[in-house]
Amino acid sequence: xxxxxxxxxxxxxxLFDDDDIVLSDSTAAKDIDGWDSLKxxxxxxxxxxxxxxxxxxxxxVALRNVGExxxxxxxxxxx
Amino acid sequence: xxxxxxxxxxxxxxxxxLDLILRVRPTDPTEEIEYAADQLGKIPAQLVxxxxxxxxxLAILGGATTQFLTPQIRLFACQRGVALATYESDFGLFExxxxxxxxxxxxxxxxxxxxxxSSRNLAxxxxxxxxxxxxxxxxxxxxxxxxxxxxxxxxxxxxxxxETSGERAYGALDALSPGTHNSMxxxxxxxxxxxxxxxxxxxxxxxxxxxxxxxxxxxxxxWNETKTAVSFECHPHYADRVAAMIGALFGxxxxxxxxxxxxxxxxxxxGDDGIAGIRLGAGNPEGEAFQEFQxxxxxxxxxxxxxxxxxxxxxxxxxxxxxxxxxxxxxxSDISCFVANWEPKDKSLRSIAGQLNIGVDSLVFFDDNPAxxxxxxxxxxxxxxxxxxxxxxxxxxxxxxxxVFETLAVTQEDQLRGEFFQQNQARELLGAGAESYEEFLRxxxxxxxxxxxxxxxxxxxxxxxxxxxxxxxxxxxATEAEVRSLLDDPDVYTxxxxxxxxxxxxxxxxxxxxxxxxxxxxxxxxxxxCRVLKRGVELLEMERLLAYCRAKNLRxxxxxxxxxxKNKLVSRHYAELGFEEIENDGAGTTWRFALATQRVPHGHFxxxx
Numbered sequence: 178x179x180x181x182x183x184x185x186x187x188x189x190x191x192l193f194d195d196d197d198i199v200l201s202d203s204t205a206a207k208d209i210d211g212w213d214s215l216k217x218x219x220x221x222x223x224x225x226x227x228x229x230x231x232x233x234x235x236x237x238v239a240l241r242n243v244g245e246x247x248x249x250x251x252x253x254x255x256x
Numbered sequence: 257x258x259x260x261x262x263x264x265x266x267x268x269x270x271x272x273x274l275d276l277i278l279r280v281r282p283t284d285p286t287e288e289i290e291y292a293a294d295q296l297g298k299i300p301a302q303l304v305x306x307x308x309x310x311x312x313x314l315a316i317l318g319g320a321t322t323q324f325l326t327p328q329i330r331l332f333a334c335q336r337g338v339a340l341a342t343y344e345s346d347f348g349l350f351e352x353x354x355x356x357x358x359x360x361x362x363x364x365x366x367x368x369x370x371x372x373x374s375s376r377n378l379a380x381x382x383x384x385x386x387x388x389x390x391x392x393x394x395x396x397x398x399x400x401x402x403x404x405x406x407x408x409x410x411x412x413x414x415x416x417x418x419e420t421s422g423e424r425a426y427g428a429l430d431a432l433s434p435g436t437h438n439s440m441x442x443x444x445x446x447x448x449x450x451x452x453x454x455x456x457x458x459x460x461x462x463x464x465x466x467x468x469x470x471x472x473x474x475x476x477x478x479w480n481e482t483k484t485a486v487s488f489e490c491h492p493h494y495a496d497r498v499a500a501m502i503g504a505l506f507g508x509x510x511x512x513x514x515x516x517x518x519x520x521x522x523x524x525x526x527g528d529d530g531i532a533g534i535r536l537g538a539g540n541p542e543g544e545a546f547q548e549f550q551x552x553x554x555x556x557x558x559x560x561x562x563x564x565x566x567x568x569x570x571x572x573x574x575x576x577x578x579x580x581x582x583x584x585x586x587x588x589s590d591i592s593c594f595v596a597n598w599e600p601k602d603k604s605l606r607s608i609a610g611q612l613n614i615g616v617d618s619l620v621f622f623d624d625n626p627a628x629x630x631x632x633x634x635x636x637x638x639x640x641x642x643x644x645x646x647x648x649x650x651x652x653x654x655x656x657x658x659x660v661f662e663t664l665a666v667t668q669e670d671q672l673r674g675e676f677f678q679q680n681q682a683r684e685l686l687g688a689g690a691e692s693y694e695e696f697l698r699x700x701x702x703x704x705x706x707x708x709x710x711x712x713x714x715x716x717x718x719x720x721x722x723x724x725x726x727x728x729x730x731x732x733x734a735t736e737a738e739v740r741s742l743l744d745d746p747d748v749y750t751x752x753x754x755x756x757x758x759x760x761x762x763x764x765x766x767x768x769x770x771x772x773x774x775x776x777x778x779x780x781x782x783x784x785x786c787r788v789l790k791r792g793v794e795l796l797e798m799e800r801l802l803a804y805c806r807a808k809n810l811r812x813x814x815x816x817x818x819x820x821x822k823n824k825l826v827s828r829h830y831a832e833l834g835f836e837e838i839e840n841d842g843a844g845t846t847w848r849f850a851l852a853t854q855r856v857p858h859g860h861f862x863x864x865x
Contacts (some may be wrong), residue, residue, distance in 0.1 A: 191287065194294065215323055218482050223287060234417055234477045 181228075188223050192216065201232055202244030230254060257284075258291045270299050274307060278335050281643075282492035283657075289492045291449050293327035296334060308339040308508055309821070315343040315409075316364035317350035319377035320485035328491055329370075332499030337508045347483060349818070350377075350577040354405045366504065367735070369405050370414040370498055373398075374461065374485040375441055378418060382425045383857075391440050395563045397449040403437070406455035412505050412735040414454040414498060417445040420462060422470030455737035457501055457664050461494070474656040500659035506733055507722040510640060510660045511614050512562035514605055516623035517574055521586065522546050523648065527573045538582025545648035550585040552652045557590050562612060564593040566604040566621075588849055593789045601628050602635040615725060615822060620660050622651075665715045684769070697792060700757040704793075704862045706800055709750040709767070714739055715753060716764045720783060725822040729781040729815065729829060747772040751800050755862070757790055766793050767803065776812040777805055782829070789825075792860030798833050799860075802851065811851055818844035 186200045193211055206212040212220075221237050224230070224246075230253040240246050257276065264273035273295065280292040296304075305311060314329065316322045322344045325786045336670040343364045345353045350371055353361050384390050398415070406413045407659040424430035430438050445462055452458055463481045465473035468490050475487040486494055503509060518525045523535030523542045535543040563586070567574050574596035578588045588594070593611050595604045601623070609616045617638035623629055624644050633641040642731050645654055709717050725731070740747045753766040765785040770777045779801075784793055801813060830847035831837070834854050839846040 190292065194262065194291070196262070214484060215321070218478065218484070219290070219488070222478075222488050226701075234480050 181250060182243075184227060185224070185243065185247065185250075188220070188227060189222065192220055192223060200243050204243040205241060224250070228254065230252070257288045258833060261292065261295050261612065265295060265298060268305050274299050274303065274519075277331070280331070282332065282496040284492075286489050286492065289328060289331070290324075290488075292675060293331040296331050297327065304339050308334050308337055310338045310508070312338055312340055312367040312502070313343070314340045314502065315345070315361055315364055315369045317345040317353050317371050318347055318369070319350050319373035321347055321483050322372050324484060324488065324491055325372060325486070325495060328495035329498050329502075332492075332496045333502050336499055336503035338499075338502055338506050339435040341500070350717070351401055354401055354408065356568075366409055367412050368412045368414060368502060369409060370459075371402070371405075372485075373416055373418075375418045375421065375437075376479065376485050378441070378444070380437055381432075381441050382437045384440065387435045387440045387443070391443045391447065395451060396442050398448060399451045399453065400533055402456045404452040405835060406453055406737050410735075410737055410741065411455075412737065413453075414459055414501050415448075415452075415456055416459045416461045417448055417475065418462065419465040420470075422474070454740065455503070455735060459501060464493060464497060465490075466499060470735070477503075496659055500662040501664065504662040504664050505722065505735065507725070509662050509723070510561075510620045511618040512564055512608070512612060513556065513620045513622060513655075513661075514564045514608055514639075515553070516565050516625065517565060517567040517569060517577075517596075519624040519648075520622060520644075522577060522581075522584075526577060527569055531576055531580055534577065534581070536577070536581060543583070546584060547585060549648060549651040552655070554585055554590065556661060559663065562592045562614075563590055564608045564612070565595060565620075566589050566601050566608060566623075567596045567612065568598055568601070569596045576687070581714060600631065602632050605632060605636060605639060613726070613789070619657075622655065630827060665719065693790075694861070700791070702755060702757045702791065702862040704756075704796060704864050705754040706796070706864055707752055709739065709743060709752055709769075710836075711743075713752055713764055714743075717767050720764070720767055720785065722780060724783040724785065725820070726786050726825050727789065728781075728820075728823050729779070729826055730781055730818045731820050731823060732781050734781075742769065749777060749801075749804055751797060753793055753796060755791070755793060762788055766797055768797050770801070770813075772808065772810065775810050776814055777801070777808075777810050779813065779815045782815070786825075792862055794829070794833065794861050795860040796864070797855065799809075799855050802856070805851055813851070815847040815849070816844055817847070 182200060186198065189198045189200060189209065190196055192214070193209055195210070198209065206217070217237065221232055225232065228250050230250055232249070236249070240249060257280070261273050261276050264270070264276065277299070279295050280289055282289065292571045315644070316326055325439045326342050326344055330342060333340050334864070343361065343366065350373060352358070365564055378394055380390060380394070381496055402413050402415050418441045420441050424436075424438070426433060426436045430436050433439060434443070449458060472487060472492050474485070478484045478487060515521060523546055524533055526534055536546050537543045553563060565574070573625070575588065575594070577584050578586065578591075591746075593608045595608055605621065606616060609619060615638070616636055620642060621629065621632050622644060623632075623641045629641050629644070632639055639657070640660055642655060642658055644651065707713070714736060718734065718739050721739065724731050742750060749768070749770040749772070751768045752764055754764045755762040762785070765788045767781060767783050768779065769781040770779045782797070805813060813835075815835055817827060817830060819827060833849070834856050835847035835849045836854070838848045
């Protein structure tokens, strides 16, 4: 079973079409080529589908990096 | 799938990547469609234009965000044989682009404009005491906009109607009171459909959103965050519908559905089970499903889709249910070409295309047997093979959602098409009995109505211009708006022929368009339906051309032949009419007919009415 970070990394690689993406807690939008507001929406929809969670409006914009994103997912999953 | 596409692109095996990209269907997982659509942009343009010969320009003007949608329309249009260059307006500027005659849009020279608008652009209140003026204002706003778009940019316009909402602030009164938002939207949709300008085509998103589910269609968070009016999971279905309409505009719609029999039109095997044993009709759930499917097929036939049968059966057995089974909705006369034998099906499909005089790429194959689908799909990749589900109750939905038979207008010729082929068989029998071909032509008692293009025949003329592939000298396509622009041009010659004979009417089957330059007439389009091949219609057209030139004191007629993969049939057309070849510039040949010195070879046997 891959961990959440690995799962998230797969989603990133697929969406941004780059097999070399390696995520860490500190990875932020400026570190990923093409991570703009429209891609961000696609990213969130894919995360929701893969993790079976739901973010509410505006919640995502407040997250600053991958670490916070993972925390938010964990919290929604009740872990 | 994504990983495979990625690997092929990385290895620069673009051809192989394109194969995979073009195989993605709207029902596949959204991530795969989004990925394939994005990757299509990375395939070298040269390769795409070789594989997809028709190139068009689509402008998408959005009342909502269009960035997610555009790549998918490109993908599904490409699958239908139209490679699109695209233009997107800035968000929300769909009206300004037209009314200000945007120079960037003008420069783009669109062949098609699509307005990506939705109920979100209406600004209708949730309830109005006096809804009629509001609906009227919105009708005028959009009809006016769409008409202006078509006229100012001289192109086809694909527009949406408006989707009703899944929410009902007025509860059960929603449909009852004319003042509710949904009632106003419904009223607007009817008014829009009635007043739709000629060059505009309607994408029915009210029906599509209902089919997919209102709750799935609109994602309020997506709207609030990015002004995206259709959810990501519904984008592919929307894109596929628009792509199918674009395909239809440029002659890419399929013409004929080839059907298997056993377990496709009825349950069971006629050769083993016999008439009494097959499952068809009321009283048996499976039998009802097959009958439902037949009823849908009859509707397809009624609007001009040819039905053919390719069955592995003894002919007598295969025909028996059509002749004897009381619950059989399809009759022998509904089938334009009936093939029942023990040959491989790819061979039967080739034979069907040959007999109906249409390209193999105009066929759609529907067969419950996966092995047959595999065979046809691999040996005839041009044929669209429907992924038939196990359950006959799902046949109608599966075929319908493939969007392969999109039509933008149904003409009288469409409704009669199946019969043309029936009559053709009678004509062929007559041919077999005649002593000479001339004798055969004489016995046909052909009568023609020759007239220019008019408002009354423009729909059929446009259809013929856009779907005729074989007898077509220049394969120049045109939208209805473009054809219309010819009508009042004093330097343009147009001619159409409607042909009847003792077996029935063939409808309007020939179109010639020319333009006067000084003392010569240049033929821009010359095309004819293949069902009247070798009947002398081209000689009659030539006769009219000569009469026109004499009346106008023109001295020469100039014709062009532009070869395509499909029009080899007419490579000698001008030679046969007595033209001399004067140029071969690589793109095609140019032919000249000098009225003073050259003669048309021989006469025809058509009486002009």
